[in-house]
Amino acid sequence: MTKLAYIKMFSYSGSMTTEHTADLALTLAEAGAGRPVLLLHGGGGPATVTGLAEHLSRTAHTITPVHPGWDGTHRPAWLTGIDDLAVAYLDHLRDRRLDDVLVIGSSLGGWIAAEMAVRDTEGTITGLVLIDAVGVHIDTEPITDFFALDARGAAEHSWHDPDRYHVDPAGLPVEELARRQANMATMRTLAGDPYMHDPELLGRLGRVQVPTRLLWGESDRIVTPAYGAAYAEAFADAVLEVIPGAGHLPQIEQPEATLALIDAHLRRTGGR
Numbered sequence: 001m002t003k004l005a006y007i008k009m010f011s012y013s014g015s016m017t018t019e020h021t022a023d024l025a026l027t028l029a030e031a032g033a034g035r036p037v038l039l040l041h042g043g044g045g046p047a048t049v050t051g052l053a054e055h056l057s058r059t060a061h062t063i064t065p066v067h068p069g070w071d072g073t074h075r076p077a078w079l080t081g082i083d084d085l086a087v088a089y090l091d092h093l094r095d096r097r098l099d100d101v102l103v104i105g106s107s108l109g110g111w112i113a114a115e116m117a118v119r120d121t122e123g124t125i126t127g128l129v130l131i132d133a134v135g136v137h138i139d140t141e142p143i144t145d146f147f148a149l150d151a152r153g154a155a156e157h158s159w160h161d162p163d164r165y166h167v168d169p170a171g172l173p174v175e176e177l178a179r180r181q182a183n184m185a186t187m188r189t190l191a192g193d194p195y196m197h198d199p200e201l202l203g204r205l206g207r208v209q210v211p212t213r214l215l216w217g218e219s220d221r222i223v224t225p226a227y228g229a230a231y232a233e234a235f236a237d238a239v240l241e242v243i244p245g246a247g248h249l250p251q252i253e254q255p256e257a258t259l260a261l262i263d264a265h266l267r268r269t270g271g272r
Contacts, residue, residue, distance in 0.1 A: 024088055027066040027073050032057030035270050036098045038089065039064040042107025043146070043187045044249070045071055049106055052251050055259050060102070060266065065089065067112075069186030071179060082108070082135070082190055082198065086115035093124050102127040102266055107222075107248060108191060111135030114201060117208045127269030128212040129262055132220050132248045133231065134191075136202040141227035143196045147188060159247040160219035205234035212238040213265045215258060217246030 029046070031053065037060045041049045046066050053062045067085060069075030079085065089112065093101055103125050105113030110133020117125055134143055144157050155166035169177060212235045216228035225242050232240040241261050246253040 024068060024076055024079065025074060026068075026088070026092060029053065029064040029066075030062065032059070032061050034060045035266070036060070036093070036101045037062050037266070038093065038101055038103045038113075040089070040103065040105035040109030040112050041065075041067065041070075042105075042109050042249075043183065044107070045183055048249055048252065049104075049109070051255055052104065052106075052259070052262070055255075056262070056266070059263075067109075067186075069189070070183050072182070075186060075189075080189060082111055083115055085190070086112050086119060090116045090119055090124065094122065099124055100126050100270065102129070102269060104129040104131070104262065105133060106131040106251065107134060108187065108196075109133075111191075111196075111198075111201075114205065114208075115198065117210065117212075118201070118204045126210055127265060128208070128210055129265055130212065130214045130231070131251060131258070132216055132223055132228070133214070134196040134223055135198060136205075136231055136234070137194075137197045137199060138202075138227050138230045141224050141230065143227070144222045145195065146222060147184070147192070157221040157247075158249065160217060160245050160253055162247075165253075202231075202234050205231075206236055209236050211265070211269050213261065214238060214240045215250060215261055216240060216242050217248055217250040217253065218242050218244050219247045222248045 037056050039049045039053055039062055046064060049064060053064045056062050066073050068079055101124055103113045103116060105111065110130035113128055113130060114133065114135050117128055146154065149157060151169050152166060155162035159165045214228050214232045216225045218225055228240050232238040243250040243254050243257050251258045
C-alpha cells in the first residue's frame with residue numbers, strides 16, 4: 001500500500017438479483033484526485049497493480065479493489081462468477097455517482113473490465129485499458145491452463161525473463177504459501193468452469209463503444225499477442241499495443257512503456 005492510499009470498507013447491497021441478498025464488503029485502496037480510475041488486479045493479487053496505482057494517483061483518483069476472496073478478504077457464497085464481480089463493481093461506481101471512469105484491468109481484471117463495459121447502459125465508463133486480459137474464447141489461440149502448471153512452468157509462460165521472476169514455493173514462508181493457495185482456489189471458483197472465459201462475451205464486445213486500448217506483452221504465453229489481436233478486433237473502437245520485453249504482466253517487466261501508453265489513453269478519453 002502506498003503512503004498516499006488508504007483503505008475503505010464498503011458494504012454493498014446494490015441491484016444484485018434477488019438470491020444475492022448478502023452484503024458484499026468491498027476492500028478498496030484509494031489515492032489521488034481527479035478523474036476516477038478503477039484498477040482491477042488479476043490472479044496474482046493487488047500487488048500486481050500497485051505500481052500502476054502509485055503512478056496514476058499523481059494525476060487521477062485511483063480506486064483499487066481487492067477482489068473478494070483474495071488476500072484473506074471475504075467472498076460471500078453467492079459470488080461464484082466474474083459476472084457477479086462485474087455487476088458489483090459497476091453498481092458500486094453508480095452508487096457513488098462516479099462518472100467519466102477509466103477502467104484498467106490486468107489479466108483476470110481485464111475480463112472483469114470487459115464484462116462491466118458490456119453491461120454499462122448508463123455511460124459510467126468512458127475508457128478501457130485491458131492488459132493481457134483473459135475472458136474470451138479464440139479457437140486458434142487457446143488460453144494456457146494455468147492451474148496445470150508448476151511454479152517453473154508458470155514463470156516460463158508468464159514472464160519474458162522467467163529466471164528473474166521465478167519463485168520456488170519450497171522457499172516461501174508458510175503464510176505466503178497459504179495466501180497464494182487460497183487466491184488460486186478463489187480464482188478456480190470464479191473462473192475455472194468454463195476455463196477463464198465467458199462463452200458469450202466475444203460476441204457482445206461490439207456493443208462497447210468507448211475507446212479501448214489493449215496492452216500485450218510480446219512474450220506472453222498464457223494468452224498470446226494473437227489472442228489479444230482477436231480480442232481487440234471484437235470491440236467497436238480498440239487498438240492493440242504489443243510491448244517488447246514483457247510477458248503477461250508488462251506493468252511489472254516494462255513499467256515505463258506500459259505507463260506511457262496508459263497515460264496517453266487517460267488523456268485521450270477523459271474530460272467528459
